[in-house]
Amino acid sequence: MLANFLIGLREGLEASLVVGIVVAYLVKTGRTRSLPRVWAGVGIAVAVSLAAGAALTFGPRGLSFEAQEAIGGSLSLLAVGFVTWMIFWMARTSRHLRHDLEGKVDAALATGGAGLALVAVLAVGREGLETALFLWSATKATGTTTQPLLGAALGLTAAVALGILIYRGAVHLDLRRFFTVTGALLVVVAAGVLSYGIHDLQEAGILPGLNSLAFDVSASVPPTSWYGTLLKGTINFSPQTTWLELLAWLAYLVPVMTLFVRNVRSSRVRRVPVPAQT
Amino acid sequence: MRTVLKLLALAAALLVPTACTDTGDAVSGAIPVRSTADACEVGAAEAPSGNLVFEVTNDGPEVTEFYLLADDGLRIIGEVENIGPGLTRTLVVQAGPGSYVTACKPGMVGDGIRGTFTVTDSGAAGDVDEDNAALPAPAPQPVSVSTGCSFTNATTSDR
Numbered sequence: 001m002l003a004n005f006l007i008g009l010r011e012g013l014e015a016s017l018v019v020g021i022v023v024a025y026l027v028k029t030g031r032t033r034s035l036p037r038v039w040a041g042v043g044i045a046v047a048v049s050l051a052a053g054a055a056l057t058f059g060p061r062g063l064s065f066e067a068q069e070a071i072g073g074s075l076s077l078l079a080v081g082f083v084t085w086m087i088f089w090m091a092r093t094s095r096h097l098r099h100d101l102e103g104k105v106d107a108a109l110a111t112g113g114a115g116l117a118l119v120a121v122l123a124v125g126r127e128g129l130e131t132a133l134f135l136w137s138a139t140k141a142t143g144t145t146t147q148p149l150l151g152a153a154l155g156l157t158a159a160v161a162l163g164i165l166i167y168r169g170a171v172h173l174d175l176r177r178f179f180t181v182t183g184a185l186l187v188v189v190a191a192g193v194l195s196y197g198i199h200d201l202q203e204a205g206i207l208p209g210l211n212s213l214a215f216d217v218s219a220s221v222p223p224t225s226w227y228g229t230l231l232k233g234t235i236n237f238s239p240q241t242t243w244l245e246l247l248a249w250l251a252y253l254v255p256v257m258t259l260f261v262r263n264v265r266s267s268r269v270r271r272v273p274v275p276a277q278t
Numbered sequence: 279m280r281t282v283l284k285l286l287a288l289a290a291a292l293l294v295p296t297a298c299t300d301t302g303d304a305v306s307g308a309i310p311v312r313s314t315a316d317a318c319e320v321g322a323a324e325a326p327s328g329n330l331v332f333e334v335t336n337d338g339p340e341v342t343e344f345y346l347l348a349d350d351g352l353r354i355i356g357e358v359e360n361i362g363p364g365l366t367r368t369l370v371v372q373a374g375p376g377s378y379v380t381a382c383k384p385g386m387v388g389d390g391i392r393g394t395f396t397v398t399d400s401g402a403a404g405d406v407d408e409d410n411a412a413l414p415a416p417a418p419q420p421v422s423v424s425t426g427c428s429f430t431n432a433t434t435s436d437r
Contacts, residue, residue, distance in 0.1 A: 222387060
């Protein structure tokens with residue numbers, strides 16, 4: 001049961017973290033009007049994942065490995081794009097907030113609400129089908145044993161609970177610190193998702209270098225351990241990381257974090273060096 | 279509501295590359311695999327080329343993964359992950375004639391417990407390119423909602 005609990009926790013954690021931050025953001029800036037859109041997005045992503053997972057588990061058709069990897073990889077890259085957009089959008093909005101430019105904040109939120117909903121959709125959808133397939137196979141096993149389903153459900157519940165804790169913690173920060181902390185956290189999350197997407201593409205044979213590892217710490221951080229699970233579930237840390245994954249992670253993290261920190265610090269800057277996503 | 283429509287549009291956009299594979303015929307010929315702490319029992323040593331379906335059951339105490347590798351033992355042909363203890367998960371993969379390596383990876387580390395696997399020539403398509411992963415069905419099958427192929431938008435595989 002513990003093993004299945006940890007799978008549920010790992011699969012749910014990142015989505016729960018991102019949705020927690022998005023909701024905290026809307027609540028903190030008093031834009032609770034946009035919340036229904038975010039919840040609708042989360043609901044749709046969950047429902048579509050569960051339905052597709054059920055159809056693939058119980059129906060006559062299965063998803064080929066190639067298709068699953070290609071979709072997984074591309075959704076990861078898409079998620080990285082949207083989270084990056086969100087990071088800089090939040091940084092810009094925070095600057096307006098500090099300068100009491102209410103009108104600009106309103107304008108930004110008017111256009112950004114749909115974007116935030118999309119971030120929530122992608123955060124949930126990225127792991128959605130894999131999680132649904134896992135859940136349905138646990139459901140299928142209930143004929144023999146209910147332990148796996150119980151473990152999986154408790155794991156997902158724990159992930160949601162951690163998301164709520166993150167929301168609670170974030171919502172109590174003062175606004176400036178909120179943007180700095182959640183933004184930096186999202187940069188690290190997005191870097192992890194990118195490296196994960198690279199790994200998917202390496203597994204699918206689209207990118208080379210699957211077997212040239214930069215490091216292998218799976219002896220000290222076993223992927224089945226609770227800390228391995230938490231590291232994997234939040235920042236996508238893989239105990240066996242390939243060179244290409246590590247390079248992509250650094251190539252994203254270093255410039256984006258630098259830009260972000262500069263962005264948050266320099267309150268006088270008018271133009272923001274935002275990547276093309278906006 | 280506009281947002282919801284946009285989201286649906288996005289979902290639709292993501293469907294386009296979705297490739298589904300018919301397991302209808304293959305399920306009867308699914309190859310059972312039993313993964314335990316120290317064994318990887320593959321129910322058959324060979325199968326005809328085309329669609330291969332492995333039904334992997336985890337009878338061990340730890341989470342396991344199952345791989346079908348090329349005969350160099352490195353290139354991944356297909357894999358299924360997150361097979362928790364007590365679960366059975368399915369790997370659908372298309373393989374042309376040749377030798378392959380199977381591997382169960384209890385605990386998700388190391389090279390796994392390996393075995394050899396042969397795919398014989400059945401005349402069916404083997405290496406299908408990425409854009410055309412759907413099997414050429416004898417007759418075009420109506421894609422109904424129940425197939426799951428018309429609305430799959432959210433997926434990923436874990437590493």
